[in-house]
Amino acid sequence: MTDSHIVSSFDRDLADLNRLVARLGGLAEQQFAAAIDALENRDVSSIDDIIAGDSALDRLEQELNDRAIEVIATRAPMARDLRSILSAVKIASVLERVGDYAKNIAKRSRVIIQEETNRSDTISLARIADIVQGMLRQVLDAYATGNAEQAMDVWARDQEVDALYSSLHGDVLAVIAKGAEQASVSSHFLFIAKNIERIGDHTTAVAEQVYFQVHGSMPTDERPKADLASGPSVTT
Amino acid sequence: MTNIENPKVKIKARNMTVHYGDAQALHGIDLDLNANEVTALIGPSGCGKSTFLRCINRMNDVIDGCRVGGSLSIDEQDVYDAAVDVVELRARVGMVFQKPNPFPKSIYDNVAYGPRIHGMAQDRASLDALVERSLKRAGLWQEVKDRLSASGTSLSGGQQQRLCIARAIAVNPDIVLMDEPCSALDPIATAVIEELMEELRRDYTIVIVTHSMQQAARISQRTAYFHLGDLVEHGQTETIFTTPQHQQTEAYISGKIG
Secondary structure, three states: OOOOEOOHHHHHHHHHHHHHHHHHHHHHHHHHHHHHHHHHOOOHHHHHHHHHHHHHHHHHHHHHHHHHHHHHHHHOOOHHHHHHHHHHHHHHHHHHHHHHHHHHHHHHHHHHHHHOOOOOHHHHHHHHHHHHHHHHHHHHHHHHHOOHHHHHHHHHHHHHHHHHHHHHHHHHHHHHHHOHHHHHHHHHHHHHHHHHHHHHHHHHHHHHHHHHHHHOOOOOOOOOOOOOOOOOOOOO | OEOOOOOOEEEEEEEEEEEEOOEEEEEEEEEEEEOOOEEEEEOOOOOOHHHHHHHHOOHHHHOOOEEEEEEEEEOOEEOOOOOOOHHHHHHHEEEEOOOOOOOOOEHHHHHHHHHHHOOOOOOHHHHHHHHHHHHHHOOOHHHHOOOOOOEHHHOOHHHHHHHHHHHHHHOOOOEEEEEOOOOOOOHHHHHHHHHHHHHHOOOOEEEEEOOOHHHHHHHOOEEEEEEOOEEEEEEEHHHHHHOOOOHHHHHHHHOEOO
16 A cells, blocks of 8 residues: 555645654654763753743744644544544654653752762763663664664663663662762752653554554553563663 | 344345446445345445445346346345345335425325235224324324324425435335435435434345445445445444545545545
8 A cells, every 4th residue: 555645735744743753853863862862971951942942842832732723623533543643743743741850850850969079879870871762862763764663662761761760760769868968969960760651652652653553553462571571672 | 245243134246247238337245234224335436336236225226237146135035046036025125315205295195005915904093003103103294293294305305315225125025225315415414314224224134325424424324335336344333434444435524635
């Protein structure tokens, strides 16, 4: 079956929506990476830009919603066309949330950078951030190419993020237990870790939408916990 | 063949073939249609959907050079059996056409025509009651009760189509066939007919041919997709329009080059 509609302007409408999702995805990735870089390099100079940059994601999401409503109203899409429009709307909403988390990471990073000396748990945090950035990049690739298998690979990798977060959570609690002077910074640190873990969850929501778009149903299996030990590589 | 779990199959087609001269219009259709459901037949022009519809009340018999093979039964009774009275069959299987075609008679006589020739009313009072009941079921009574002697052709297009539905159901059919019944109607008249179909399926089995995907999606419980004389896919309407199993179906309903 060809993917072309007889009415070619319908194809252009759908391509527009895909492009908007791609732009949103690119911006979300960029914001997230900039926030993590600021924290890792202890550089506050970019933080104001990151915070200000979030409104661009909000505007893009709104633009995509408006376009999606127009396309539904004017084309009466069916089957895969309808799924691709609904997926675009849902993925846009997720990416906008990723932007919010990135902004929040940037705000909290400023506090940590300004107040804190070196902490050993920064390394664990960098590792989680690295994995989640890889997941976000991979799931956006999967969306762009309509590759449900690649999307499900991302879905499976979230297990490792959850495990690393739990471990980091324990480490931070141990730091807090040692002395009250670290408590405030530690709480910011923990929230940043939680934000990153939530971005990981959101990439799995995107993965589910990619799967839905391709197959017309949501993935039903539980995430393969047993696969985790021998699971997919996380060296992205 | 698609026989979806179902309380009662009303119409059962097995290996139905139709030839018009040398041209084969249907290639062995196996299809079960359920009682008290609306089944929509969809597909591009020339796909065989109207041909299949006309097999159900043997309207193809009147076309020169038309040969029908296979079997089609209604309530397990073979429609093509030599013993079947075709006039009686067509009373039992009513039909509504694309273009409203009321007789050039009064509204009353349009509806009374069938009951009269089938001897269904003993006296004027029972005929009056039958006409009123049929017009009510067709959702037209309120609009015409004060002008029953006016000509059927004086009504609007949508009213004429409902008059034709009243005429079809006046002879108490089991099945109503509709061949693009709304294609000549505006959206409001179309909505009135669609609402009526939902009412009518309580009492009748409805088979409709439509070129409007949205109409098929709105009104039917099952949809059958025909292509080049073959039945490609038949299933629950929600499934056909959300996750069709065949690429040809998906291409057709999405407006893609199949």
